[in-house]
Amino acid sequence: MMARPWNFSAGPSALPEPVLRQAAAEMLDWRGSGMSVMEMSHRGKHFVEICDQAEADLRDLLGISPDYAVMFMQGGGLGENAIVPMNLIGRRGQPAADFVVTGHWSTRSHKEAGRYGNTHIAASSGTATEIDGREQGPWTWVPPVEAWQVRPEAAYLHFCSNETINGVEFTDWPDTAALGAPDVPLVVDASSHFLSRPMDIARAGLVFAGAQKNAGPAGVTVVIARRDLLGKALPICPSAFDYANVAAEHSRYNTPPTFAIYMAGLVFKWVKEQGGVAGMEAANRAKADLLYGYLDSTSFYRNPVHAAARSRMNVPFVLRDESLNDAFLQGAEAAGLMQLKGHKSVGGMRASIYNAMPLDGVRALVDYLRDFERRHG
Numbered sequence: 001m002m003a004r005p006w007n008f009s010a011g012p013s014a015l016p017e018p019v020l021r022q023a024a025a026e027m028l029d030w031r032g033s034g035m036s037v038m039e040m041s042h043r044g045k046h047f048v049e050i051c052d053q054a055e056a057d058l059r060d061l062l063g064i065s066p067d068y069a070v071m072f073m074q075g076g077g078l079g080e081n082a083i084v085p086m087n088l089i090g091r092r093g094q095p096a097a098d099f100v101v102t103g104h105w106s107t108r109s110h111k112e113a114g115r116y117g118n119t120h121i122a123a124s125s126g127t128a129t130e131i132d133g134r135e136q137g138p139w140t141w142v143p144p145v146e147a148w149q150v151r152p153e154a155a156y157l158h159f160c161s162n163e164t165i166n167g168v169e170f171t172d173w174p175d176t177a178a179l180g181a182p183d184v185p186l187v188v189d190a191s192s193h194f195l196s197r198p199m200d201i202a203r204a205g206l207v208f209a210g211a212q213k214n215a216g217p218a219g220v221t222v223v224i225a226r227r228d229l230l231g232k233a234l235p236i237c238p239s240a241f242d243y244a245n246v247a248a249e250h251s252r253y254n255t256p257p258t259f260a261i262y263m264a265g266l267v268f269k270w271v272k273e274q275g276g277v278a279g280m281e282a283a284n285r286a287k288a289d290l291l292y293g294y295l296d297s298t299s300f301y302r303n304p305v306h307a308a309a310r311s312r313m314n315v316p317f318v319l320r321d322e323s324l325n326d327a328f329l330q331g332a333e334a335a336g337l338m339q340l341k342g343h344k345s346v347g348g349m350r351a352s353i354y355n356a357m358p359l360d361g362v363r364a365l366v367d368y369l370r371d372f373e374r375r376h377g
Helices: 017-025 045-062 076-088 104-113 243-248 258-273 276-296 322-334 359-376
Strands: 068-073 096-101 118-124 129-131 134-136 157-160 186-189 206-210 221-226 314-319 349-352
Touching: 017 258, 045 068, 045 258, 045 276, 068 076, 068 243, 076 104, 076 186, 076 206, 076 221, 096 104, 104 118, 104 157, 104 186, 221 243, 258 276, 276 314, 276 359, 314 322, 322 349, 322 359
Parallel strands: 096 118, 096 157, 157 186, 186 206
Antiparallel strands: 068 221, 129 134, 206 221, 314 349
16 A cells, blocks of 8 residues: 655645544444444434543543533534624624734635624734844734734734734743733634644633644534523524524534534544543644754745744745756655645745654655755755
């Protein structure tokens, strides 16, 4: 059997090989049921067991208290950009929400929410700035929390804790009380670093994540919401997207993405076997240190993100001579290093090194970077 290539796709991304093998083994017959998971009723006892166990394992991994509902929904992270405001923006009367904008996805979140109420940018990194005596370009840094201007009347404060395209990551989640807005809950889009490190869910009012980065295949979105925020949806919110309905029916208000939930449940168990989110954080730190360490050691490649804001999951970089981009990508693919082309909005290259990417894959990438530089530098 040929070795599988190293898949650096930003999403849908690589899944752990043991998860894929277990799913293949259970494809035609899940635990003697005589059915594939894809053929089961979402209200039947077999799928109820699968769904409830996935929720229990996720609660265990992240220490989620009973004060929070865990929901498996459809629509992806982009869908949640509409579903969140439809559920929360009007909870304090006049619809209003604040945003910290640090890249592509938080920009889209802010724009989408504007369809449902008044929105305000509390902070942005969309302009160049000077940090430590060096100029940082737009979307390559994180605005200091003390500079955030949050309206006390806002229904929530939204930020993207890891910008997949721009490679910017928040290392901590702020306390809105310290921002002078104790009644404004955080809404966190954690899609592209979910389960990659410990997260203090209790600091947020709502956390959502498309599964297709670290938690499973495309098709299911995890939503973790404080229960006191439920039941205040706008009248225009479809009943299937009303968090109160979804939570009350344990993610089975309507037909959920059953197979994607099953796959996510297998990933949750795999993460537990790796030492939980603390074990994943240690592994991810080692991978990121190796890759950034090499990029910083040479002028042939450059990562544009300020060191304090660099993502452990998504590593954008550019070649000094961008006329070599096509040759770089062709050589990478020939070497079994796939999906390294950067997003069209920023260009260059991007290596997404999610949980399922082993250290050996990053070593192979660094070896290729070094060899390409030797031949073209």
